[in-house]
Amino acid sequence: MKTLSLILGAGLLLSTFANAEANLPDRQTELPAHAKAASSEYLVPRDLATIPDSEFGNKVKLGYSLFVNSQPMRGQYVGNEQNCANCHMQAGMKANSAPLWGAFMAYPAYRKKNDKVNTYAERIQGCFKYSMNGVAPAVDSPELVALTAYSYWLAMGGLLDKYDMQSTPIPEMSDTVVQLGGKADSFVLPEKIAAALPVEQRNKLAGRGYPKLAKSAETPSIERGEIVYKQTCASCHGAEGQGLKQDGVQSFPPLWGKDSFNWGAGMHRVNTAAYFIYENMPLGKSIQLSNQEAWDVAAFMNSHERPQDPRFTGDLKANQEQYHNHQGYYGKSVNGKVLGEHAFPVKAVD
Ligand code: HEC
Ligand code: HEC
Structure with a gap:
């Protein structure tokens, strides 16, 4: 807030503020x-x-x-x-x-x-x-x-x-x-x-974060991941990754789409998702996927459109180069569609 009031106090133009937002860490x-x-x-x-x-x-x-x-x-x-x-x-x-x-x-x-x-x-x-x-x-x-x-x-x-x-x-x-x-x-x-x-x-401290999972023998595959997803995840997270909502209450969370985490979130990185999934999913039966399955299903989950990266200012390539030097599909083409091009709105308030 201090930075914000300093910027506004300095009487700078709104565009400067937009940039400051974009440059958020x-x-x-x-x-x-x-x-x-x-x-x-x-x-x-x-x-x-x-x-x-x-x-x-x-x-x-x-x-x-x-x-x-x-x-x-x-x-x-x-x-x-x-x-x-x-x-x-x-x-x-x-x-x-x-x-x-x-x-x-x-x-x-x-x-x-x-x-x-x-x-x-x-x-x-x-x-x-x-x-x-x-x-x-x-x-x-x-x-x-x-x-x-x-x-x-x-x-x-x-x-x-x-x-x-x-x-x-x-x-x-x-x-x-x-x-x-x-x-x-x-x-x-x-x-x-x-x-x-x-x-x-x-x-x-022991147990902090999500523990590192060894690299998979084969490069993570979206196609193989889809099979894992259908067999072990879709029952709770839905065929379209929408999760399960009943009587207005989301009981199983969405994994992609408008109601999910955005393209700036740590979970959109394939490695972070693989670490989380291997250790914690499927719910109640964790550590039953193989190493390869965890990487594959993480790739599948994260190769879908989700809300935009809040640091995006209109140039997908530039945003990808500045912030997406990691394992993820933002700005990459999957099934003929460039991810991030049709992203859902940031702060999609109903
Ligand atoms: C039995 C139901 C169930 C199954 C099966 C299941 N999940 Fe989940 N999953 C959950 C629930 C419930 C949560 C939220 C946990 C909480 O709030 O304590 C969750 C959370 C998650 C999250 C956290 C991110 C987010 O968007 O909320 C990811 C990622 C995830 N699951 C992936 C998977 C994957 C991949 C599989 C298949 C390998 C899977 N889950 C199978 C019920 C399930
Ligand atoms: C969609 C999944 C997701 C949701 C929802 C989420 N987080 Fe996180 N959180 C993460 C990930 C991923 C990291 C970073 C872990 C990494 O990069 O290895 C993280 C990191 C953190 C950390 C720092 C952890 C550390 O050891 O340094 C805190 C604190 C935290 N989150 C709090 C929250 C709070 C509070 C909320 C709700 C307002 C929240 N998170 C919602 C996924 C999530």
């Missing part, structure tokens, strides 16, 4: 994907029933609720049928599904791509803009305060328990400290934990 740049760690290493957050009935506790509860059902923010901050928990499973607690506790402890983080240190709250803003095809709430909005409070609560409870401090209540911290993330100087950990977890190791 790629906040869904790829996380370093690591091999899987032993499950005994993962943090286990405390039982949700132990969230206190206090002002702080209410923020945590609101954060949880917005995370598992993001649709109350539809039209304001959310432009599609996704909930945060669709990709950060078990309400953001599941190891190897980019858990919030792993993320929280990894910020603030320097990002080469925008040559800037991103706070934890800014990282969440990236998911609103891209994965939720929406508009990021301000850092000090009740929604972002709540989502960061919830992430902090998951991380701190997991850490206290891991380091044998089960009876210690989760310390309440100010919103501004929590917004920065668990690597900030102002973020004080109990001595025992701080000693075991120096700042430079906090971004490497």
Whole structure:
């Protein structure tokens, strides 16, 4: 917001603002994907029933609720049928599904791509803009305060328990400290934990992100992926990737099309999708696909049209060259159609 008011304050033309928007950092740049760690290493957050009935506790509860059902923010901050928990499973607690506790402890983080240190709250803003095809709430909005409070609560409870401090209540911290993330100087950990977890190791908690999947023996194939999709995914995600909606409620999320994540979201990269899918899908039966099937079905899923990359300013090729130097189909021709040319609108508010 500061940058925005500075730009407007400087009295620059609107076109400058459009450019500033276009140059927004790629906040869904790829996380370093690591091999899987032993499950005994993962943090286990405390039982949700132990969230206190206090002002702080209410923020945590609101954060949880917005995370598992993001649709109350539809039209304001959310432009599609996704909930945060669709990709950060078990309400953001599941190891190897980019858990919030792993993320929280990894910020603030320097990002080469925008040559800037991103706070934890800014990282969440990236998911609103891209994965939720929406508009990021301000850092000090009740929604972002709540989502960061919830992430902090998951991380701190997991850490206290891991380091044998089960009876210690989760310390309440100010919103501004929590917004920065668990690597900030102002973020004080109990001595025992701080000693075991120096700042430079906090971004490497076991189970963070989606674990790296070895390259497939054969180049991922959209055609083979379609067969996997029909057999193992379509029953829930629909023949057209539209998911399943009943009585106005999206119970199984869409994987492509107007209601899905946009062309700027991390999940549109074939490798990120393959890591996620191998580890987490089909729901309830994860790690049953072969390595090759995971790559193939990720390629199939991501070779369909979806909402436009919000950084797009009219020149598909230029946008592709600037932001899409990774494994994806944006700007590429599939079955005679160039993906991105017929993209759905950004922030498709009903
Ligand atoms: C039994 C139903 C079911 C099956 C089968 C299934 N999924 Fe899912 N999938 C889900 C649900 C439910 C979620 C959201 C999870 C949540 O919110 O906790 C999900 C989430 C996803 C996501 C997260 C991204 C998004 O847009 O929400 C992807 C990608 C995905 N599934 C791909 C697949 C693929 C590929 C297959 C086949 C290999 C598959 N799924 C099979 C139910 C299923
Ligand atoms: C369509 C899938 C999807 C949805 C929906 C989604 N995210 Fe994400 N999120 C991702 C991916 C992919 C990454 C980056 C992982 C990577 O690049 O390896 C990510 C990264 C993050 C991170 C940083 C993780 C880390 O370890 O650094 C946070 C925090 C986060 N998301 C929060 C949210 C919140 C809050 C919402 C809802 C407002 C949300 N996400 C919705 C897919 C999604």
